[in-house]
Structure formats: C-alpha cells, structure tokens
Amino acid sequence: MPGLYLHIPFCKQACHYCDFHFSTTLKNKDELLTALKLEIGLRRSYLENKALDTIYFGGGTPSLLEGIEIREIMAEIRDNFEITRSAEITLEANPDDLTNEKLMALHQAGINRLSIGIQSFSEEDLKFMNRAHSVEQALQCVKDAQRIGINNISIDLIYGVQTLDDDQWKKNLDIAFSLGVQHLSCYSLTIEPRTALAKMIKEKKVAELEDEKSVRQFEMLMDKAADAGFEHYEISNFAKPGFYSRHNTSYWKAEPYLGIGPSAHSYDRTSRQWNVSNNHEYIRKLMVGAIPAEKEVLSDENKFNEFILTNLRTSWGVDAEKLKNEFGAEASMTFLAIANFQIQDGLMEKSGNIFRLTRKGKFYADRIAADFFSEMED
Ligand code: SF4
Known part of the structure; x- marks a missing residue:
C-alpha cells in the first residue's frame, strides 16, 4: 500500500551531526505551509488514486508546527487522497516541543504514532550533539504521550558518539526498554561532510569516531533488544511484535510513495523524483503552479x-x-x-x-x- 511523506524543513537549532535539509528560522513558515498544501493538490494523482496506508511527517522537526497547522495539512491530504481506516500516521518529534497541550493537539489531529528524537539519556551527549532538549524532557514526554493514549511510540537513540562510553550506552538502553515504548531506532553516528562535527574533527577539537566502539555498542544493542522482547527487523530498527514501522517497511518492500516538501523524494516503481532542497525555491515554484522536482527513470x-x-x-x-x-x-x-x-x-x-x-x-x-x-x- 502506498505512503505519503511530508518534509517539514524547520529546526530550533542545528544538531552538530545533521546534514538533513532544514532552516533554523521560521520566517517563511506560513508561505512554506501554503506551498506544501499546493503540492499535495498538484500531486494527487501520483499514487494512481490508491488509498494511503501510511502518512509520515518527517523533517526537520514537524513537532515545531502548531496543532492547528498539522490539522490543516491533514485536511488537505483528506481532500486529495483516500486514507485507509487503519492508516499509520506518524509524526517525528523532539522532546522539548511535546508539551501536554501539543500532544493533545497532535492526537486530535489524527497522529497515532510518534517517533521521538531522544538520542541519549546523558546530558553530556545531548550537549555534545547540540540537541535542544534535556534528559528530563525526554523522559517526561514519553510518559505524557502514553497518558493521553498514544500507544505506538518509537524513540531514536545514537551510539558510537565520542562522549558515549559503554556504561552510559547500557544505561541508555536500560532506560529505553523500561519506558514501555513499542519501537526503537538506533543509529551509529556517522560523520557527514559539511556538518559542525566534521569541522570540529578536522580542526582536531573532537576525536575521530572509533569503529570498534560502534561495533561493541551495536552488539550490546542487539543483545539487550532481544532480552527485552524486541524483534530486530531492520539493521537500525527494533520493534515489539506487531509494531514494525509500516511506513519504513513499505520503503523496504518497494511500495510506491509520494514525498511532499523541500528535499522530499518520491518513487513509483519505475522512476524516482526529488524535490528541490531549498525553501525559497520550493515556495517560488509552487506559487507559479510548478512541481519543484527532478526525475530519474530507474535502470x-x-x-x-x-x-x-x-x-x-x-x-x-x-x-x-x-x-x-x-x-x-x-x-x-x-x-x-x-x-x-x-x-x-x-x-x-x-x-x-x-x-x-x-x-x-x-x-x-x-x-x-x-x-x-x-x-x-x-
Ligand atoms: S532536530 Fe533532527 S533534523 Fe533538526 S538538526 Fe537535529 S537531527 Fe537534524
């Protein structure tokens, strides 16, 4: 079944390791959301009128949007696409955005799965990575989301980080598995060119990554996840039975998907398209009715x-x-x-x-x- 991905290209601050497309100013947010809705309408036939089984708000940081803004985007999607009754509707969120009020608004807007970017339960790691939240906010937002009835929660953690030793990684995993979440995505830190972390390493302000540590921490992850009853269903993804990410699974099973928003990719089994990774250009093109994408026919x-x-x-x-x-x-x-x-x-x-x-x-x-x-x- 096909899926819809929406890229929300705004973040509060730039994490030192991140090379995704985002802007740290919200100055053009209204124009961008208008363009996003225009693109939804223009691309309504891309998936050949098949019903959507998954919708995924990614980014950037979609939890920076107000509840009303998510509701308006959902309304636009409903006006243009059929959505299955049991569709998985995920929103990527950062802990500092997930107030009780925001959680309620997201739940009411139809979000039934949260993917929370926690990354570590150590303040030292969070500071090193330039994350905008605290450990306390991370723990609190999971409890609050569960209390209001969101019962499909994934959390992201990063290992192999220079400041993360094996003891802290073990603690991170113990905490993660004690939270009662259904899904865990764990990524080994990689150094992407043109990130603050790459620059710091080049200037020798920060040590290089240690491959052996990443391998060791991956081993610990696999062992602890199995002990906690999580299935290792993709290299970086672990889930309780019945809670595999349907959105990502559809990518891995080569189901078609439509990507909306700057830098989003689309795939229809014969070709791949990618939207321009520039907010101004994205808005400008959509305002004149053009789809801001390039296309490659797959060999x-x-x-x-x-x-x-x-x-x-x-x-x-x-x-x-x-x-x-x-x-x-x-x-x-x-x-x-x-x-x-x-x-x-x-x-x-x-x-x-x-x-x-x-x-x-x-x-x-x-x-x-x-x-x-x-x-x-x-
Ligand atoms: S919040 Fe996410 S998208 Fe934004 S800079 Fe950090 S890692 Fe990248």
Missing part, C-alpha cells in the same frame, strides 16, 4: 541494487525466487554465486529461497550489498 541496474540493499538490511531477507522473476536468470545466478561466498565467510545464511545476513553480517550490511552491486556492473 534495471538501479532497481536490482535497490532490491538487494533494502531487502538485505531486513529480517525477511532477499527472496532468490522473487529476484529471479524480477531480474532474470542471469542476475539470479550472479546473486547466488556471490551469496555462496558470503555464506562461506559466515556473513549470510540461507533458508529455502531466502538469504539473510547473519549476526556477523549485520555489521557489514552496506559492504556486503556493495559486493553484489559491483558484480552486476562488471
């Missing part, structure tokens, strides 16, 4: 690479039969030959037609996927 090689990368990262793995049906006998034989080497190296395992990463292989998911890509390109 067979693009589709194959995407199929491998997305499926390999998940617990459902690569279905060799499906691969053969979609990409032909030759691609299938190449896949099987490389997969056999990965099995011999203990990085993949096979069960019937399904090939999955082993625990060891999960540390090298991207590198293993790249081995399949390069063979296709030869």
Whole structure:
C-alpha cells in the first residue's frame, strides 16, 4: 500500500551531526505551509488514486508546527487522497516541543504514532550533539504521550558518539526498554561532510569516531533488544511484535510513495523524483503552479541494487525466487554465486529461497550489498 511523506524543513537549532535539509528560522513558515498544501493538490494523482496506508511527517522537526497547522495539512491530504481506516500516521518529534497541550493537539489531529528524537539519556551527549532538549524532557514526554493514549511510540537513540562510553550506552538502553515504548531506532553516528562535527574533527577539537566502539555498542544493542522482547527487523530498527514501522517497511518492500516538501523524494516503481532542497525555491515554484522536482527513470541496474540493499538490511531477507522473476536468470545466478561466498565467510545464511545476513553480517550490511552491486556492473 502506498505512503505519503511530508518534509517539514524547520529546526530550533542545528544538531552538530545533521546534514538533513532544514532552516533554523521560521520566517517563511506560513508561505512554506501554503506551498506544501499546493503540492499535495498538484500531486494527487501520483499514487494512481490508491488509498494511503501510511502518512509520515518527517523533517526537520514537524513537532515545531502548531496543532492547528498539522490539522490543516491533514485536511488537505483528506481532500486529495483516500486514507485507509487503519492508516499509520506518524509524526517525528523532539522532546522539548511535546508539551501536554501539543500532544493533545497532535492526537486530535489524527497522529497515532510518534517517533521521538531522544538520542541519549546523558546530558553530556545531548550537549555534545547540540540537541535542544534535556534528559528530563525526554523522559517526561514519553510518559505524557502514553497518558493521553498514544500507544505506538518509537524513540531514536545514537551510539558510537565520542562522549558515549559503554556504561552510559547500557544505561541508555536500560532506560529505553523500561519506558514501555513499542519501537526503537538506533543509529551509529556517522560523520557527514559539511556538518559542525566534521569541522570540529578536522580542526582536531573532537576525536575521530572509533569503529570498534560502534561495533561493541551495536552488539550490546542487539543483545539487550532481544532480552527485552524486541524483534530486530531492520539493521537500525527494533520493534515489539506487531509494531514494525509500516511506513519504513513499505520503503523496504518497494511500495510506491509520494514525498511532499523541500528535499522530499518520491518513487513509483519505475522512476524516482526529488524535490528541490531549498525553501525559497520550493515556495517560488509552487506559487507559479510548478512541481519543484527532478526525475530519474530507474535502470534495471538501479532497481536490482535497490532490491538487494533494502531487502538485505531486513529480517525477511532477499527472496532468490522473487529476484529471479524480477531480474532474470542471469542476475539470479550472479546473486547466488556471490551469496555462496558470503555464506562461506559466515556473513549470510540461507533458508529455502531466502538469504539473510547473519549476526556477523549485520555489521557489514552496506559492504556486503556493495559486493553484489559491483558484480552486476562488471
Ligand atoms: S532536530 Fe533532527 S533534523 Fe533538526 S538538526 Fe537535529 S537531527 Fe537534524
């Protein structure tokens, strides 16, 4: 079932590691929301009138918007798309925005899942990453959201951070699993070019990342998540049974999606589109009725690479039969030959037609996927 993604490109302050598209001034917020609603109308046919099963407010920081603004966007979506009765409607939020009043307004606007950017339960880490919230706000907002009846909550944590030692990571995980949330997304810190963190490392004000620490903390994460009854269904994602993110799962299963807002991407199985990553340009184009997107028709090689990368990262793995049906006998034989080497190296395992990463292989998911890509390109 198709999904809708909305990119809300505003943040209170820039986290030191982040390279997403956002602005820290809300000066053009009204114009941007007007443009967003115009884009929803202009793109109403992109998903061929199929009902939406997931809606995802991402960013940036969508929780910076007022409840009324979320309600108006939801009204615009309803005017242009059918939404299934049981649709998952997620909003990414930062703890400092989630007052009781805001939580109630979001709930009333139809948000039934929150993805809260907590990142760490250590003040030292939060300060190091330049997060805008405190540990106390993080703990409080989860309790408040649960009290008002939001019973599908995901929290994000980051590991491998220079200030995060193994003891604190263990504490972070213990706290996360004690909160009664249904979903956990954990990312290993990466240094993106043109971020404050990259600059600080270059100027030697901050140490480089330690790969061994990230690997150790990933191991701790997998062990603790299993002990807490969470299923490891994608490299960075863990959920209680029945609480996999439907939105992300639809990406990994190659369902079509429409992305609205600056820098948002769309996919319809044959092509990919991406909106301009500039708020002024986005607004200007929509004000004259133009869709601010570029488009690339996907080659067979693009589709194959995407199929491998997305499926390999998940617990459902690569279905060799499906691969053969979609990409032909030759691609299938190449896949099987490389997969056999990965099995011999203990990085993949096979069960019937399904090939999955082993625990060891999960540390090298991207590198293993790249081995399949390069063979296709030869
Ligand atoms: S709040 Fe999220 S999107 Fe905004 S700067 Fe921080 S990590 Fe990036």
